[in-house]
Amino acid sequence: MKLLELKNVSKRYGSLYALDNVNLSIDKGEWIAIMGPSGSGKSTMMNIISCMDKPTDGQVIFDGRDITKDSRRKLTEFHRDKIGLVFQQFHLINYLNAVENVMVAQYYHSMPDEKEALEALERVGLKDRAKHLPSQLSGGEQQRVCIARALINSPELILADEPTGNLDEANENIVLDLFRQLHKEGTSLIVVTHDPEVGEVAERIVRLEHGKIISDKKNSQFDK
Amino acid sequence: MFFRMIAGAFRRQWKKMLMIALTVALGASIATAMLNVMLGVGDKINEELKAYGSNITVVPNSQAVISDLYDVEDGGEKEEYLAEETLGEFLTIFWANNITDFAPVIDTSVTVKGKEMKLIGTWFDHHFEFRKKGTVYQRDTGIINLRSWWDITDGKWLDEAALSGDAYAMAGKRAAEALGVKAGDKIEVKGSGNTESLEIVGIFESGDDEEECIFTTLFAAQRLSGAEGKYKKAEVSAITSPDDELAQKAAKNPDLLSGDEYDLWYCTAYVSSICFQIQEAIPEASARAVRQIADSEGKILEKTELLMALITLMSLIGATLGISNLVTSSVMERSAELALMKAVGAKNGQITRLVMTEIILTAIAGAAAGYFMGYAFAQVIGQTVFSSAIEMSGMVAFLVTVLIIAVTFVGSIPAMRTILRLRPSEVLHGGH
Numbered sequence: 139m140k141l142l143e144l145k146n147v148s149k150r151y152g153s154l155y156a157l158d159n160v161n162l163s164i165d166k167g168e169w170i171a172i173m174g175p176s177g178s179g180k181s182t183m184m185n186i187i188s189c190m191d192k193p194t195d196g197q198v199i200f201d202g203r204d205i206t207k208d209s210r211r212k213l214t215e216f217h218r219d220k221i222g223l224v225f226q227q228f229h230l231i232n233y234l235n236a237v238e239n240v241m242v243a244q245y246y247h248s249m250p251d252e253k254e255a256l257e258a259l260e261r262v263g264l265k266d267r268a269k270h271l272p273s274q275l276s277g278g279e280q281q282r283v284c285i286a287r288a289l290i291n292s293p294e295l296i297l298a299d300e301p302t303g304n305l306d307e308a309n310e311n312i313v314l315d316l317f318r319q320l321h322k323e324g325t326s327l328i329v330v331t332h333d334p335e336v337g338e339v340a341e342r343i344v345r346l347e348h349g350k351i352i353s354d355k356k357n358s359q360f361d362k
Numbered sequence: 363m364f365f366r367m368i369a370g371a372f373r374r375q376w377k378k379m380l381m382i383a384l385t386v387a388l389g390a391s392i393a394t395a396m397l398n399v400m401l402g403v404g405d406k407i408n409e410e411l412k413a414y415g416s417n418i419t420v421v422p423n424s425q426a427v428i429s430d431l432y433d434v435e436d437g438g439e440k441e442e443y444l445a446e447e448t449l450g451e452f453l454t455i456f457w458a459n460n461i462t463d464f465a466p467v468i469d470t471s472v473t474v475k476g477k478e479m480k481l482i483g484t485w486f487d488h489h490f491e492f493r494k495k496g497t498v499y500q501r502d503t504g505i506i507n508l509r510s511w512w513d514i515t516d517g518k519w520l521d522e523a524a525l526s527g528d529a530y531a532m533a534g535k536r537a538a539e540a541l542g543v544k545a546g547d548k549i550e551v552k553g554s555g556n557t558e559s560l561e562i563v564g565i566f567e568s569g570d571d572e573e574e575c576i577f578t579t580l581f582a583a584q585r586l587s588g589a590e591g592k593y594k595k596a597e598v599s600a601i602t603s604p605d606d607e608l609a610q611k612a613a614k615n616p617d618l619l620s621g622d623e624y625d626l627w628y629c630t631a632y633v634s635s636i637c638f639q640i641q642e643a644i645p646e647a648s649a650r651a652v653r654q655i656a657d658s659e660g661k662i663l664e665k666t667e668l669l670m671a672l673i674t675l676m677s678l679i680g681a682t683l684g685i686s687n688l689v690t691s692s693v694m695e696r697s698a699e700l701a702l703m704k705a706v707g708a709k710n711g712q713i714t715r716l717v718m719t720e721i722i723l724t725a726i727a728g729a730a731a732g733y734f735m736g737y738a739f740a741q742v743i744g745q746t747v748f749s750s751a752i753e754m755s756g757m758v759a760f761l762v763t764v765l766i767i768a769v770t771f772v773g774s775i776p777a778m779r780t781i782l783r784l785r786p787s788e789v790l791h792g793g794h
Contacts (some may be wrong), residue, residue: 141718185787190705211709218707225790230704233370238363245363246707287706 140202141166141295141326142187147196149182150350156182157193158349166294169317169327171357179349181299187328189217190299192262201294218247222288226300228280230272236283237268240290247291258286261317262316278309285316296328302336316338364716371720375692379724382688387735388729389681390766393674394736397758398669399743403663418598418637420444420649424597443468443592444647446580451643452598453499456628457636459599463507466593468583472576473552475541480575481551483583486520486532505577509568509599517545517564518742520579532559534573538565550578555588598640598649602633604663609634609638633666678769685773689721693777700781701789725770733762 142164149157157179164170176178185191186198189205197206205216230239240255259265262282271282281301288296302310314336317327331337338357347352372379422442452464465485472481485504494500506519520532533543543549548561561576567573584590609632612619616638619627627635637649703713737754744752
C-alpha cells in the first residue's frame with residue numbers, strides 16, 4: 139500500500155534545478171535510503187517529503203492525499219501528525235533535559251505526557267538519562283533522544299537526515315539497530331545519507347545525482 | 363511545558379534578558395522621571411517665578427476704571443486710596459495660603475536737595491498681624507521677597523524689625539547718584555503733606571526705572587503724602603495654576619460659568635479666581651493679574667512641558683530601538699531552537715507567544731525597576747532644580763505601564779517578523 143508518491147516533482151532555485159522531474163513511490167512500512175553526493179538534491183527531497191518546503195512543479199501525494207496545494211498552516215499540521223524527523227545535528231533544545239525535549243514534540247502535537255515520553259526514551263534505551271541536559275549526553279545518546287522525539291507522536295513516517303553523520307561507529311550501530319527495530323514494528327523509514335554503510339542496511343536504495351534519480355533498486359543484502 | 367520552556371530560556375539567556383530589562387528600565391526611568399516632573403512642574407515653576415515679582419495688583423475701583431478706559435498704568439492725576447485695614451483681607455480669602463507675599467504701595471512726588479523725585483512707601487520685611495472675628499492672621503511679608511533681584515551695591519536691605527522708628531529709606535542707584543548720597547547719609551524729603559528726615563540704609567540696582575526712586579517705609583510715605591492709614595495699590599504674589607479654557611472663560615465674566623464650572627474655577631488657584639476672591643473680600647478694590655508674569659508662567663510651563671515630553675519620547679524611541687536590537691539578536695541566536703519547534707509542529711502563533719511572554723516578563727521586571735529609578739531621578743531633579751520633592755503621580759505609573767507595553771510590542775516587531783520568516787528547512791538542513 140502506497141504511503142508516499144512524488145509525481146514529476148521539480149524544485150528550482152532560479153535557473154538551478156535542485157530536483158528535476160523526480161518520480162518516486164514509497165510503500166507503507168518500507169525502509170528507503172536516499173543516497174547521493176553533496177548537492178545531489180537529497181536534502182531538498184527530504185524537505186519536500188517532510189512538508190517543510192514545496193515543489194516548484196509536480197505533485198506530492200501522501201497517504202492518498204495531494205498535499206502540494208495545501209497552505210503552510212495545513213502542511214504544518216499534516217507534518218506534525220504524520221512525520222517524525224531525525225537530524226544530523228540532533229537539534230535538541232539545550233536548556234531542556236532529555237525527557238522535556240521529547241515532551242516538546244508532544245506539546246506542539248497534543249498534550250505533554252511525561253510517562254509516555256519516558257516510555258519513548260526507554261524504547262531507545264535512555265530512560266536512566268531522562269533528566270540529563272543535552273550537554274550531559276554523548277552524541278549517540280543525543281541522537282537517540284532525537285529518535286525518541288521523532289517517535290513520540292506515533293508518526294507514519296520517520297525521516298532521518300544523515301542520522302549517523304556525527305556519530306562514531308559504536309553509536310552508529312546503536313542507531314541503525316533502532317531503525318531495524320522500528321522497521322520490524324512496521325514504521326516507514328526514509329534515511330537520507332551519503333554513507334554507503336548506512337544506505338546498505340536499508341530495504342531499498344534510491345540514488346540521486348544532479349537532482350535526478352539515477353537508480354532505484356531493492357537491496358539484495360537487506361537483512362529482514 | 364510552556365513555563366518550563368520560559369524558565370529554561372531565562373536560565374539560558376539571562377545575560378541577554380538582563381540587557382533587555384536594563385534597556386526597558388532606562389526608558390521607564392526617564393519616562394517616569396520626566397512625566398512626574400512634567401505634572402509637578404507647574405507648581406514648581408510658579409514657585410520659581412514668584413522670585414520675579416508680584417503677579418496680581420490691587421488698586422481702588424475708581425482707579426481701575428480709569429486705567430481700563432485710558433489703558434494707562436496709573437489712574438491719572440486724581441489720587442485714590444484704599445484703607446490700610448483692608449490689607450488683612452488678603453489673609454482671609456479661600457486661597458490665602460497661596461499668597462506668598464504682598465506689600466502695600468504708596469507713591470508720591472517729593473523734593474530732595476531741590477530735585478523732584480518719586481518716593482515709594484512700602485513694606486520691606488514687615489511683620490503683619492490682622493484680627494478678624496477672633497482669629498489672628500499673621501504674615502512676614504514685603505518687597506524683600508517681591509524684589510529679590512535687587513542688587514544692594516551699598517549698605518543693606520531696610521530691616522524694619524531691626525531699626526527703631528520708620529524714618530529710613532533705600533535709594534535707587536541713579537537716584538543716589540543724582541543726589542550724591544551713599545548708605546548712612548540722611549536726606550531731607552519734602553512731600554505734599556510733610557517734611558521728613560530719612561536715613562539711607564542701602565543703595566540698590568534694579569535694572570529698571572525704580573533705580574530713579576527712593577523707597578521708604580509705608581508710614582513715612584503716608585506722612586509725607588498726607589495719606590495716613592492709606593495705600594494706593596498692593597502688589598500680591600500668589601502661587602497660581604496655569605490658565606486653561608475654564609480660566610479664560612471665567613476671566614471674561616464669571617457669571618457666564620455654569621454652577622459646576624463656577625465651583626471648579628473658584629476652587630482652583632487660577633489667577634482670575636484669586637483676583638475674584640480678593641475683590642469679594644475688598645469690594646472697593648479691583649484686583650488684576652499682571653499679564654506679563656501670568657503669560658510668562660504659561661509660556662515657560664508650555665516650553666518646559668514640551669521639552670520633558672520630547673525627552674520622554676526620545677528615551678522611549680531609544681528603548682524601542684534597544685529592545686528591537688536585543689530581541690532580534692536573541693531570536694537569531696535561537697533560530698535553530700525556534701526552527702526545531704516549527705519542525706515538530708509549532709505554529710507561528712505558538713512560537714511568537716512563547717517569545718513574547720519571555721520579553722514581556724523581562725519588560726515587566728525592567729519597568730518595575732525603572733519606575734523606582736525614575737522616582738529617584740525625579741527627586742534628584744526636584745531637589746537640584748526646584749529644591750523640593752516631586753510628588754509621584756498614580757497616573758504616571760499607569761501611563762508608564764502603557765508606554766512600556768507599547769514600546770516592548772513595537773520593539774519586538776522585527777523579531778516577530780524574523781520568527782514568521784524562519785524556514786526550518788533552511789535552518790535545520792542548511793538549504794539544498
